[in-house]
Amino acid sequence: MEVQKHSVHTLVFRSLKRTHDMFLVDQANLPPPNEDSDKIKMMMKARDEYGPVMHLVKNKQDHDDHNGSHFSDSKTDESAGDRFEHRSALSEFEGRELYETDAPPPGTEDIYNIPAPAAPSQAVVLAGTQQQALTARRTPSIPKPQWHPPWKLYRVVSGHLGWVRCVAVEPGNEWFATGSNDRIIKIWDLASGKLKLSLTGHISAVRGLAISSRQPYLFSCGEDKQVKCWDLEYNKVIRQYHGHLSGVYAIALHPTIDILVTGGRDSCARVWDMRTKANIHSLAGHTNTVASVQCQAIEPQVMTGSHDCTIRLWDLVAGKTRVTLTHHKKSIRALLIHPKLHMFASGAPDNIKQWKCPDGNFIQNLPGHSAIVNCLGMNADNVLVSGGDNGTLYFWDWKTGYNFQRLQAPVQPGSIDSEAGIFACTFDQSGSRLLSAEADKTVKIFKEDENASEETHPINWKPEILKRKRF
Known part of the structure; x- marks a missing residue:
């Protein structure tokens, strides 16, 4: 009995087809997308990202309303609109059973309708949290080399x-x-x-x-x-x-x-x-x-x-x-x-x-x-x-x-x-x-x-060429 011989192109095509069919079956068995689950996921991300600083937005807005200040330029109106969208996104968490067991981040009690603590020590902690949130992180700097005589x-x-x-x-x-x-x-x-x-x-x-x-x-x-x-x-x-x-x-x-x-x-x-x-x-x-x-x-x-x-x-x-x-x-x-x-x-x-x-x-x-x-x-x-x-x-x-x-x-x-x-x-x-x-x-x-000193032999130091390289 003769064995039928196929060309290389035919064998490659058949291998590709088997691979395609195998992975297509795996993809077809995936569950259909669920809009509610996607919405809940986005809400969780928004709360984790903006939750700790939302009280700062509210305090700033109350302060501006109290002083009668109004924003006229379009950029400020746009940023205010963004803050409103963030607050509206966060407000959808209220009343959901899914998050009843989650403890709110420190300093966000007003977002979750929890009365703020009145103890002085807790107020100091709250103030420290606000200051830490507003402090800019310092960029890492390369130390200047120590001077050595030649x-x-x-x-x-x-x-x-x-x-x-x-x-x-x-x-x-x-x-x-x-x-x-x-x-x-x-x-x-x-x-x-x-x-x-x-x-x-x-x-x-x-x-x-x-x-x-x-x-x-x-x-x-x-x-x-x-x-x-x-x-x-x-x-x-x-x-x-x-x-x-x-x-x-x-x-x-x-x-x-x-x-x-x-x-x-x-x-x-x-x-x-x-x-x-x-x-x-x-x-x-x-x-x-x-x-x-x-x-x-x-x-x-x-x-x-x-x-x-x-x-x-x-x-x-x-x-x-x-x-x-x-x-x-x-x-x-x-x-x-x-x-x-x-x-x-x-x-x-x-x-x-x-x-x-x-x-x-x-x-x-x-x-x-x-x-x-x-x-x-x-x-x-x-x-x-x-x-x-x-x-x-x-x-x-x-x-x-x-x-x-x-x-x-x-x-x-x-x-x-x-x-x-x-x-x-x-x-x-x-x-x-x-x-x-x-x-x-x-x-x-x-x-x-x-006889050498820093004046006679200064450090020719350029930070850009001293950046540490990986491996």
């Missing part, structure tokens, strides 16, 4: 033989450590910029450093898949944490618990017990390199940013994703937690975004840094710094997102212009000095211009 370069620290990939300042604010592509970790005196110590042990580029505030430990990670713990009393490695399957690009210490979190090219962030070297959790979920890791004492305790264009906030107890933020359109290489507020920022080539903890609610965009943003820094004066792959430093006011300075640090003699990238930046513990790790094999230290 920053300037005042010291260049050189000594590495490769790109400087990471920098960390110790809690005592006496020295800082840097890691480089030359596989060496160097420790420098912060006041003088002189080299104090060189630590060798990594066999590939050092990509991350973290200094403990409770133990004399320095933690480092690199492209050799290794995570090391250095005892600074003996200047040697005392522990190594094995488990990453590829290069480790980011490291962070928990401020209150003896754990560290690392992330790398294996698309996984790992939580380690500092003392036993045990891999507590493997935070899996990202589909590309985990380029930034941050830890804080309150929820969410761990945040990760990845080249898969997402940010994940993790439940540290369960080892699972709590929130995934997908607002960015390009890879995220920098995350930063605000030192005072329960907020954080993320940096990507498309935008710098501000978020609110614990659920990652979007706050605002900081547009304008048209480069690959490799790092973010923040001090207690609400100065946010972003470092780009083209050697630019942008300084922002955190609250308003105002970009008050753009800085291009000059490359050092002997370097080419393409080596103008900034890979890491951080403020010292006082927030008065900014350290940047750069591709010209140097560490540059910036400080505020002491």
